Amino acid sequence: MLKGKPPFKIIAPGRTYRHDSDQTHSPMFHQLEGLHIDKNINMGHLKGCLYYFVKKFFEVNKVKIRFRPSHFPFTEPSAEVDIGYKIQDGKIKIGEGNKWLEILGCGMVHPNVLKNAKVNPKQYQGYAFGVGIDRLAMLKYGINDLRAFFESDIRWLEFYGFDPLDIPTNYRGLSR
């Protein structure tokens, strides 16, 4: 942000690290961070963007999504996003049912963050979100051990892997 001028529309995937290792925590994982700053970007845009993302990611037409107030230091107001799901025949079904599952954190970028990035918060505002990619993949494909992603067992890789020419598009979806 320091190098450019608003508006900003940034999406940044990458490796992230933490000192944790169990079935749902690995010392390395992938996070996708999004940021949209412009003159009139409000919380409704945040909601619309994430709703669209969730629908496209899980490849379902209808999805129940809940924005729940929460607290993060860099956003105000902040929200955690839950999606509706149910368990059917031992498998998770996204978009139906009465249970809620937390999938990501987001909010309106705190004015102090903008100030630090030399953007005038009186003129510009916007939203940010962060989501764990591996965690989303676990949900989508029903994978129950996060560490398996990084063990490169050829059987696992070939089972969950994609064809190299299976290129995701907005109109066709994420995979064949």
Added chain:
Amino acid sequence: MITSLSWLKNHLDTKANLNQVAERLTEIGLEVENIKSSNVNLNNFIVCKIVKSQKHPNADKLKLCDVDIGSENLVKVVCGAQNARDGLFAVYASPGAIIPKTNIKLKVAKIRGIESHGMLCSGYELNESSDKEGIIELDKKEKNIGEKYFKNIGEKTMDIAITPNRPDCLGVRGIARDLASSGLGQLKKQPPIKINQKFKNPIKVSIKKEKGQGCGIFGSVYIKNVQNKESPDWLKKRIISLGLKPVSAIVDTTNYIMFDLNRPLHAYDADKIDQEIIVRNSIKGESFEALDNKKYTLQNNMCAISDKSGVLGLGGIIGGTRVGTELSTKNILLESAYFFPSPIRKTSKILNIDTDAKYRFERGIDPDSIKLGLELGMCMIMDICGGEASKFSIAGKIKDERKIIDLETEKFSKVIGFSITSAEIKKILSSLGCSLRMSGKKMKVLPPTWRPDIKEDIDLIEELTRIKGYDKVPLINPEKENIKDTLNNKQKLFHFAQRSVASKGYTEAITWSFTDSKIDNLFSELKNEIKLSNPISSDLDVLRSSLYSNLMISAKKNIHRNFEDLMLFEIGPVFKGSKPGEQSTMIGAIKTGKYSRKNWIEKERNFDVYDIKSDALRTLNEVGINSDKIIVSNKTKKWYHPGRSGLLSLGSSSGPELAYFGEIHPFIIKKLDLRTDNVLGFEIILDNIPELRKKIREAKPQFIVSDYQKVVRDFAFVIDEKYSSGEIINLVKKIDKELIKNVRIFDVYQGDNIAPGKKSIAFNVTLEPKDKTLSDSDIEEVSKKIISKVQEITGATLRS
């Protein structure tokens, strides 16, 4: 934070049921993580009578009891308590019961050869007292046998996740206030307190003026002639519902008020205080025994509550045993104080202490709640234990740091996306405790003392959104127009190269950015390995300097599982130093095993260096580098087989390095115990791949179809062996770029009939004329040019 509906109702007038309350709490940002029903478990505890107790035939210290639990037959229970005797009324837990203290589920078990159907409980096991020795003795009658021991305690409790910005909700009243604000009931007024406080507090309290003093205010009241005792049932149950152990009326009261109002209190046995209370910075080496029965030795400048004889406790963190209250305590000093968050955090971190009080003080207690805490604490203790209270003494004061916030009403809709009226703003903010006044179009807002998190207008907007409900925020579809290209060149290259390698049959792996230093060293040219200061395990102790390290570990695991024919690759960062940015993006690919296994068409053969070279070359071609720009040379790295490896570079053999390829050094294969003898690999240095200057579409000249016959001519030279095939091809192509469309090597030979140091090389040249059919003389002319040029530059001789 744990609470229950009935506790909330102490502060909130509401008709809502538990589920409605829980749902609303989650909606306004106080997430209910779970609702626990203690009911089910506690039904298994029954009032019983020991009809007969006798010595266990196989154990001296155990008894075998026949117990009447109100059912048809007596049950046999083995019991170790001395006080188990005939005719005693006790508490019986049936098989299946979960013991509150240990959370262990009871089963029918053989104890020294005799089956015990359930157990007789001590107060300790039920979290009711610290008495482990004997079983509970009940004052009951025959008619009570078979009744449930726990009555009305079966109320469900909610476990609420409180975010760190909301210290006020670490008390039940704060939660009730939020619920009331959201429209789910009315917040009850605190009843006024009238107690005659005639005499002066006989214990002098002072806060020493020192740099870094951790205590802002120390309020206290002296209560004399109390009779401490066990708490009444209602209080015990509340304390148990919090997961705490009831201790005595005085201690339980202080805990109750802490959870009720987020107002920690501390009670001292006043008779054990040596003259006066001095709140001061500790001196290194001072120590005290705390209420968790551990001895703590202090550093300099920790907030010590002390008397003339030394440290009594750590302010806001934990009290000491020397002045702890007991059932025999007669006179108490009740403390209600304000400690600053950051010294609390620092001290508790150094000493590794975590208490409910510390948790609250480090988040921020309402500095205005000193007197309220004293009043309510005093009142409750005197209700239960009697006594007479002194006047309050309040030492110290702190500055009110709240600022008046200007709130423009339009800003709400600008940020949130829906509008709100001034009246609604006033209603919500005042119900949360803010004071408001209009000043033109702006609203002047003073947040309440218990909300240290509200500092500027955006914090007020958050409050308004939260209480109105996030579901009111409209859903606005994203505009899908991009201001810039979504991906820059490096990112495009990354994805393109990734697909290119994968489409050659390699399986993509993602491995840790860290690896085993012992393996990484084999593939590294770094002087110093990049050690992790706190590795997750000792075999993941460095940042990887090569993609090969983890790929080899993966290959080994797979080969050892008998998956021997492998093609694996990874694309990602490797690290050159410990500072941010000291990394580059690489592709590492390995193949091992056989190209083909036994079949009816071809013979078995291993993967070889030509396979891996071809994969590397084709990948470079596919990401946009023309074959004639790629120079093959025999420069190599220490981890490759010296004779079967090479470098692909751009433009010349000393140009930017694009990729290394080759057989992995046999020494490494052996050392890593890969159980194979051929492992091949290539590494592409993506950062060195140049950005295409023009789009492919723009870089191409116009396509002209040639109607004339193409001609192919063969040539054979004897040439110095230092010239590579690639060099010859490039040389020939340059001779007539218009006419020469292709040069293909079809034979390379060294040996009989060829002088040592030389090789024979044969290639054919395709000529494609544009404007006429080539005549013999035209062809002859080009051939001569080719021959003379090759001879001139390389000193080769035409082979006849």
